[in-house]
Amino acid sequence: QKEVEQNSGPLSVPEGAIASLNCTYSDRGSQSFFWYRQYSGKSPELIMSIYSNGDKEDGRFTAQLNKASQYVSLLIRDSQPSDSATYLCAVRFRGSSNDYKLSFGAGTTVTVRA
Amino acid sequence: NAGVTQTPKFRILKIGQSMTLQCTQDMNHNYMYWYRQDPGMGLKLIYYSVGAGITDKGEVPNGYNVSRSTTEDFPLRLELAAPSQTSVYFCASSPKTINYGYTFGSGTRLTVV
Numbered sequence: 001q002k003e004v005e006q007n008s009g010p011l012s013v014p015e016g017a018i019a020s021l022n023c024t025y026s027d028r029g030s031q032s033f034f035w036y037r038q039y040s041g042k043s044p045e046l047i048m049s050i051y052s053n054g055d056k057e058d059g060r061f062t063a064q065l066n067k068a069s070q071y072v073s074l075l076i077r078d079s080q081p082s083d084s085a086t087y088l089c090a091v092r093f094r095g096s097s098n099d100y101k102l103s104f105g106a107g108t109t110v111t112v113r114a
Numbered sequence: 115n116a117g118v119t120q121t122p123k124f125r126i127l128k129i130g131q132s133m134t135l136q137c138t139q140d141m142n143h144n145y146m147y148w149y150r151q152d153p154g155m156g157l158k159l160i161y162y163s164v165g166a167g168i169t170d171k172g173e174v175p176n177g178y179n180v181s182r183s184t185t186e187d188f189p190l191r192l193e194l195a196a197p198s199q200t201s202v203y204f205c206a207s208s209p210k211t212i213n214y215g216y217t218f219g220s221g222t223r224l225t226v227v
Contacts, residue, residue, distance in 0.1 A: 043218040106156035
């Protein structure tokens with residue numbers, strides 16, 4: 001199984017600040033990258049996907065991808081208490097045996113202080 | 115549109131008992147997956163299926179079995195439950211074009227005592 005590494009945190013940010021989450025992956029041939037949000041006791045929810053180098057913005061969320069450096073990041077602007085959750089990075093690896101599934105990082109727990 | 119439905123939500127098993135975790139999706143997705151999630155350990159793939167009649171092992175298949183007789187259903191069977199199988203189990207599905215990511219069920223919290 002391919003490796004996906006995230007800082008476990010916890011990451012504590014004040015309300016209104018920017019939360020920055022990082023993820024690195026082992027396979028240079030990886031093609032698709034996803035960020036999931038998971039509230040305590042709930043299932044993961046897809047919040048962002050990115051496939052090309054650069055930035056992708058969706059509301060207060062921005063995903064950044066750098067394939068040469070093999071990292072993907074998630075920025076949460078104007079952080080709200082409702083953003084307090086664990087964020088999972090997921091990577092789709094190429095290859096016939098890996099075409100159909102994602103590998104997940106262990107997650108970064110974010111706490112937004114009011 | 116119900117998405118991915120898992121039952122039961124909670125279950126307590128005694129060591130050595132067996133049970134089946136049910137998973138059904140109504141999105142006509144080809145691919146289905148079973149993951150387990152232990153605290154601080156992320157999601158580990160148990161089994162997956164790319165279509166009816168086709169299943170394959172993931173990272174942690176020991177102690178589990180699956181079947182995929184229809185596109186909609188992908189049950190996970192636990193035989194001879196052990197305390198190490200205490201975990202939260204998630205079923206997920208995705209369309210054939212996996213760039214869309216997974217849709218997860220609500221999970222089953224299993225405790226083996």
